Amino acid sequence: MSSARPALRLTGVSKTYAAAGAAPVAALRGVHLEVRRGAFVSLVGPSGCGKSTLLGLIAGLDEPSAGSIEIAAGAAAGASGVAYMPQRDLLLPWRTVMQNATLGAEVGGGDRAQARRRARELLPAFGLDGFENALPHTLSGGMRQRAALLRTVLLGRPLLLLDEPFGALDALTRGQMQEWLLEVWARLAASVLFVTHDVEEAVWLSDRVYVMTRRPGRVKLSVDVDLPRPRERRMRAEPAFAAVEQRLLEALLAEAGEPPRGASCGTRAQEHPP
Numbered sequence: 527m528s529s530a531r532p533a534l535r536l537t538g539v540s541k542t543y544a545a546a547g548a549a550p551v552a553a554l555r556g557v558h559l560e561v562r563r564g565a566f567v568s569l570v571g572p573s574g575c576g577k578s579t580l581l582g583l584i585a586g587l588d589e590p591s592a593g594s595i596e597i598a599a600g601a602a603a604g605a606s607g608v609a610y611m612p613q614r615d616l617l618l619p620w621r622t623v624m625q626n627a628t629l630g631a632e633v634g635g636g637d638r639a640q641a642r643r644r645a646r647e648l649l650p651a652f653g654l655d656g657f658e659n660a661l662p663h664t665l666s667g668g669m670r671q672r673a674a675l676l677r678t679v680l681l682g683r684p685l686l687l688l689d690e691p692f693g694a695l696d697a698l699t700r701g702q703m704q705e706w707l708l709e710v711w712a713r714l715a716a717s718v719l720f721v722t723h724d725v726e727e728a729v730w731l732s733d734r735v736y737v738m739t740r741r742p743g744r745v746k747l748s749v750d751v752d753l754p755r756p757r758e759r760r761m762r763a764e765p766a767f768a769a770v771e772q773r774l775l776e777a778l779l780a781e782a783g784e785p786p787r788g789a790s791c792g793t794r795a796q797e798h799p800p
């Protein structure tokens with residue numbers, strides 16, 4: 527099984543942003559990373575270290591400056607194998623939940639009726655049953671994120687790229703969404719690359735967690751999480767959980783460089799420390 531081609535393999539991926547009249551920004555340098563088929567993999571790293579840049583490259587929005595990105599073939603012919611939910615995924619405010627959810631099928635020229643059928647099937651699992659005609663502003667934050675995830679899932683791609691999907695939610699909603707996401711992921715049998723800056727969230731959800739350095743980001747540490755599945759809440763209190771979390775946290779904090787004042791590592795001052 528382990529010899530099967532992975533869902534995603536990055537080899538030496540680098541990205542430098544060049545802009546006229548400004549110094550080039552090296553966002554990523556030599557990233558190696560792999561997502562096995564069906565695995566849930568998280569990427570943690572300080573703010574500004576290139577996580578969103580990396581997902582954008584995998585989603586094909588931009589080209590790497592160097593290195594290669596291999597993605598297992600997509601489910602839909604002619605489509606990339608990737609469904610990408612950007613960090614600030616906005617639902618279109620004038621469209622209902624259903625209309626937002628099926629947007630991908632519409633834009634991609636897919637079968638609209640089939641997308642609506644599939645959306646209807648999934649609404650209960652996404653906690654949106656009865657809300658298909660609701661407009662986004664009438665929903666809670668958690669519901670909006672589930673609607674955005676529904677739109678991503680409806681693309682029917684075997685690899686999901688999720689960029690800090692729960693970052694803006696309150697702690698309680700976030701915890702509920704994490705448990706919910708694990709259930710949905712188990713049902714979909716998809717491979718996931720999940721970006722977060724929350725180490726506990728990463729451990730709880732993942733089969734493997736990668737820690738990135740500050741910018742230019744590269745992989746500093748990779749840890750496999752051997753907790754059984756389905757994950758149960760009490761596992762968070764187990765020593766095995768705490769040990770993995772601690773290891774990751776230390777690696778991450780070593781990159782932060784400064785006291786945790788919400789400082790970003792994406793500033794020039796941190797790129798060239800005194």
Ligand SMILES: Nc1ncnc2c1ncn2[C@@H]1O[C@H](COP(=O)(O)OP(=O)(O)O)[C@@H](O)[C@H]1O
Binds near residue numbers: 572574
């Ligand atoms: N389109 C762009 N042009 C120039 N610089 C960019 C662009 N996108 C991101 N960057 C820079 O690349 C670095 C990494 O950004 P990003 O990938 O958003 O980090 P993260 O998601 O880890 O917080 C930052 O310094 C950011 O300012």
Ligand SMILES: [Mg+2]
Binds near residue numbers: 578
């Ligand atoms: Mg980001």
